[in-house]
Amino acid sequence: xxxxxxxxxxxxxxxxxxxxxxxxxxxxxxxxxxxxxxxxxxxxxxxxxxxxxxxxxxxxxxxxxxxxxxxxxxxxxxxxxxxxxxxxxxxxxxxxxxxxxxxxxxxxxxxxxxxxxxxxxxxxxxxxxxxxxxxxxxxxxxxxxxxxxxxxxxxxxxxxxxxxxxxxxxxxxxxxxxxxxxxxxxxxxxxxxxxxxxxxxxxxxxxxxxxxxxxxxxxxxxxxxxxxxxxxxxxxxxxxxxxxxxxxxxxxxxxxxxxxxxxxxxxxxxxxxxxxxxxxxxxxxxxxxxxxxxxxxxxxxxxxxxxxxxxxxxxxxxxxxxxxxxxxxxxxxxxxxxxxxxxxxxxxxxxxxxxxxxxxxxxxxxxxxxxxxxxxxxxxxxxxxxxxxxxxxxxxxxxxxxxxxxxxxxxxxxxxxxxxxxxxxxxxxxxxxxxxxxxxxxxxxxxxxxxxxxxxxxxxxxxxxxxxxxxxxxx
Amino acid sequence: xxxxxxxxxxxxxxxxxxxxxxxxxxxxxxxxxxxxxxxxxxxxxxxxxxxxxxxxxxxxxxxxxxxxxxxxxxxxxxxxxxxxxxxxxxxxxxxxxxxx
Numbered sequence: 001x002x003x004x005x006x007x008x009x010x011x012x013x014x015x016x017x018x019x020x021x022x023x024x025x026x027x028x029x030x031x032x033x034x035x036x037x038x039x040x041x042x043x044x045x046x047x048x049x050x051x052x053x054x055x056x057x058x059x060x061x062x063x064x065x066x067x068x069x070x071x072x073x074x075x076x077x078x079x080x081x082x083x084x085x086x087x088x089x090x091x092x093x094x095x096x097x098x099x100x101x102x103x104x105x106x107x108x109x110x111x112x113x114x115x116x117x118x119x120x121x122x123x124x125x126x127x128x129x130x131x132x133x134x135x136x137x138x139x140x141x142x143x144x145x146x147x148x149x150x151x152x153x154x155x156x157x158x159x160x161x162x163x164x165x166x167x168x169x170x171x172x173x174x175x176x177x178x179x180x181x182x183x184x185x186x187x188x189x190x191x192x193x194x195x196x197x198x199x200x201x202x203x204x205x206x207x208x209x210x211x212x213x214x215x216x217x218x219x220x221x222x223x224x225x226x227x228x229x230x231x232x233x234x235x236x237x238x239x240x241x242x243x244x245x246x247x248x249x250x251x252x253x254x255x256x257x258x259x260x261x262x263x264x265x266x267x268x269x270x271x272x273x274x275x276x277x278x279x280x281x282x283x284x285x286x287x288x289x290x291x292x293x294x295x296x297x298x299x300x301x302x303x304x305x306x307x308x309x310x311x312x313x314x315x316x317x318x319x320x321x322x323x324x325x326x327x328x329x330x331x332x333x334x335x336x337x338x339x340x341x342x343x344x345x346x347x348x349x350x351x352x353x354x355x356x357x358x359x360x361x362x363x364x365x366x367x368x369x370x371x372x373x374x375x376x377x378x379x380x381x382x383x384x385x386x387x388x389x390x391x392x393x394x395x396x397x398x399x400x401x402x403x404x405x406x407x408x409x410x411x412x413x414x415x416x417x418x419x420x421x422x423x424x425x426x427x428x429x430x431x432x433x434x435x436x437x438x439x440x441x442x443x444x445x446x447x448x449x450x451x452x453x454x455x456x457x458x459x460x461x462x463x464x465x466x467x468x469x470x471x472x473x474x475x
Numbered sequence: 476x477x478x479x480x481x482x483x484x485x486x487x488x489x490x491x492x493x494x495x496x497x498x499x500x501x502x503x504x505x506x507x508x509x510x511x512x513x514x515x516x517x518x519x520x521x522x523x524x525x526x527x528x529x530x531x532x533x534x535x536x537x538x539x540x541x542x543x544x545x546x547x548x549x550x551x552x553x554x555x556x557x558x559x560x561x562x563x564x565x566x567x568x569x570x571x572x573x574x575x
Contacts, residue, residue: 133478140514144521152522158493163524167514192477 006186012072017046019079022086024277026270037212040205044255048284051178063153109224116231127241128196134243141169145177150184166345175288176245195243203240206251206448213258219460226455235381239444245289246441252285253295254448257412261405272321279325287329298415302408349428358426368424371435409453417446482519485559495523496534500543538562
């Protein structure tokens with residue numbers, strides 16, 4: 001029975017994600033790298049849908065093994081159906097596309113990327129072996145909630161009791177607890193190794209999505225350098241080992257903007273499906289952490305405000321498709337917030353007068369920007385020098401941003417960072433304590449997206465100057 | 476250090492009550508060991524809810540210095556019911572009747 005449940009769970013994640021992604025992309029993958037990019041998107045979507053459907057079953061009071069198997073079966077079948085219809089819809093071009101040999105620079109960078117990936121994996125495994133329970137957020141928030149779900153499925157309300165204290169954040173969304181609890185149920189043991197495996201999977205999704213998306217939009221060299229920049233960010237690795245939810249949130253925010261970027265640069269009739277997929281991804285970002293709602297709003301706002309990219313009516317349609325894609329997850333989140341979640345500590349501890357007072361205190365802004373600068377500048381954590389050169393190229397090399405995706409990606413990154421920093425300005429907690437205990441995690445939510453935005457803003461470099469998205473065979 | 480190692484014997488000792496009290500010789504405030512110990516205990520005893528109080532029927536004593544247990548029990552009129560590890564004890568109020 002356990003093996004059967006495990007098989008259903010695996011198929012649900014795999015097919016639900018792959019089906020949704022195949023439905024959204026209206027052409028087959030052109031090469032191995034693009035297949036990797038789509039597989040990373042599929043894993044993110046599959047895990048998100050698997051988590052949200054489980055929590056929906058919990059909320060419906062149907063937390064039994066047969067129900068879980070049925071819902072996993074439905075997810076797998078729906079995904080397989082989408083995959084099948086997509087394969088039927090897409091023309092199969094059997095002609096061999098002549099492969100361009102890699103340039104010396106591309107070969108060198110491919111080797112460097114592979115070495116960085118292997119080294120990062122080894123460091124991750126060694127550090128996880130020392131602290132498999134992760135750090136504070138992992139066990140005091142996410143895995144604690146998963147334990148409530150697994151140990152007391154009949155009374156899900158207890159997992160959100162205000163008596164648990166604001167330190168356990170009972171109001172936080174449930175993506176990670178939903179995934180962890182289900183693997184514990186499937187494996188029939190609360191293994192401490194499940195959460196670090198989930199963290200490793202999301203770290204991999206983030207790296208592959210970043211490198212794959214930049215490569216697709218700006219060529220192989222840019223994609224590889226972007227991937228190396230992320231793997232070379234030691235805070236990325238450190239926080240992955242800590243198993244914080246900010247990592248999945250970063251993966252979803254990045255994936256959403258990457259899909260929007262692909263859609264904008266293709267400019268074809270059926271790209272509306274890509275915008276719907278991007279909406280689903282930002283919905284899952286909101287399902288991961290409260291800050292995910294900020295990412296969702298930022299993507300829509302950036303799409304609406306990119307005046308030079310598209311006419312107003314088209315921008316409105318794009319934002320509408322994104323909202324439609326996010327809607328099912330946002331509805332589930334709203335039900336959770338209205339029915340189960342206690343008030344958020346930041347909101348409940350502040351009156352309007354408090355907020356106005358903090359918003360008009362200049363010292364709070366200087367404190368926040370000072371702390372931000374101190375972190376980003378620190379090479380051993382955030383390693384801003386990896387992307388300093390591209391930024392300089394952007395500033396002094398060319399005056400125009402490359403492609404229509406760049407303004408939207410940069411605007412989204414700027415909005416998310418501004419929103420997060422504004423939370424510090426308005427926080428009811430002691431401001432320095434709040435920043436010191438959370439700013440690195442907040443930066444992680446934004447960092448992969450920031451690297452993506454910078455590299456997408458640059459023109460293609462090297463042999464495949466023409467973006468791959470436009471080189472695919474027409475259908 | 477793995478969280479559950481020290482607490483391995485505790486879950487099997489717990490009564491069915493939804494809420495359990497907590498008593499420690501470490502103060503629970505931000506940025507100190509006491510806070511970590513409290514929430515580690517909460518993590519282990521889930522789905523029981525751990526309250527930073529000795530009011531509930533049963534109280535978990537989690538002491539960094541086990542020799543102070545007797546003094547705590549005297550001060551709060553508690554008696555040890557079972558010991559999970561050195562300094563990690565299930566306590567009950569002296570007036571309480573509990574099943575054998």
